[in-house]
Amino acid sequence: MSKKYEYAFPMPSVTVDLIIFTIIKDQLCFLTIERKHPPFRGHRALPGGFLEVDRGETLDEAAQREAFEETNLKDLFIEQLYTFGDPNRDPRGRVITVAYYCLVPSGVKPVAGDDAKNAEWTPVYGVADMAFDHSKVVQVALDRLKGKIAYTNIAYQLLPKRFTLTELQNVYEIILNETLDKRNFRRHIMSRGLVASTKERRGGAHRPAKLFTFNQKTADSQLACLTSTS
């Protein structure tokens, strides 16, 4: 392959990296792949790839494309997180990466281990030794997630369409890493008007719990003042 593109100045590469969060067995996890080649061979890394300039894709589209490649799911919740561009973050050259975080409901399986990748869900606590600056990227994503869950409705992205309030509370507790009072939590959620109760119930071993859905109408109006990437 010959080098066909010429520039008067050295150009940085632009990649999009993804922190795909999900909840597995009461743990907040994110998707990692194993690097099969240097640098950082054998270390775990965030999924990501080059922005495909020749396709004319936007950054958001690149993030959605990568997310689809890993999960086979379209139109996932993604949001730009931060752009990392320290000169030494990649030993091969100057690489600017625009990081996005993504939330998927429990139960999603990573796209099968394409030999080259070996994708796995990894618990967020106690990850070390990631490739590049990815440990830092994950930390920033986690901070953002913690910050945003308090005043947005993104938690719903981690649950199926119908869920119980106990399940919702679990999501909050897992992300915030603290226990919440059941009564206060329910009052808080209900007063927001973001959930609507259905007539269905989830039968477990004991008293069945009401199933709720995310109330799109009120959510949209509330999100209007929240989506400003703040």
Next chain:
Amino acid sequence: MSKKYEYAFPMPSVTVDLIIFTIIKDQLCFLTIERKHPPFRGHRALPGGFLEVDRGETLDEAAQREAFEETNLKDLFIEQLYTFGDPNRDPRGRVITVAYYCLVPSGVKPVAGDDAKNAEWTPVYGVADMAFDHSKVVQVALDRLKGKIAYTNIAYQLLPKRFTLTELQNVYEIILNETLDKRNFRRHIMSRGLVASTKERRGGAHRPAKLFTFNQKTADSQLACLTSTS
């Protein structure tokens, strides 16, 4: 100048753009330059420039460098805002811009009109017709500023080292674009412990007001949980 740098794929350019806010005559303003060449000749644009890959500068350093070029001030408050990369945002080619916002105290003069630039402070309300996607960038910056002023101490960046509480309230009112109750505002600010009163007073036409300073100690601890770009 020959094109010396070759790549196997088309590369995007990476620029850093700045929204430099200040307050002038009770108006929130930001720095614009006039474009002297196409595209968008004659339109106003945000100051910015290419990331200098050969110098090995970080994104933050590039932002500080640009800010210095425009204001002659070092170590200004800057924070990464968002990365814009739509394929058609610059008609000359694929340009990814990492936007930073920056806050400077009142009274700073833009670096003199270097012919090529003609820098000016422009009120944030009623800006239209900016070059590229810069109107959108400014809107995002303004939303972020409004969001952050409520729960961080960034407002102090817009004031001199010593300021009166009335001046501080003015900053809040100008940014939020609403009036605030004087007593409630003062209670709110004082309860945060972010300001320390000095023994000096500012003599105006009438009763002199106490001068306050930003209280770095408490600020640092409070900032610790706020600087996570959330």
Next chain:
DNA sequence: ACAATAGTGTCTTTTAGACAATATGAG
């Protein structure tokens, strides 16, 4: 009936909002 989870009510504390009179210093 019992085990296990779902669901609810009240008091207290804190924070935010509305509101107007007094204090001080320059001229």
Next chain:
DNA sequence: CTCATATTGTCTAAAAGACACTATTGT
């Protein structure tokens, strides 16, 4: 003493926090 701005206090309303018992279903 007058003008202009600085400064302060209280009542009310809303939100957050602490806390424990009853309800429902499967087994």
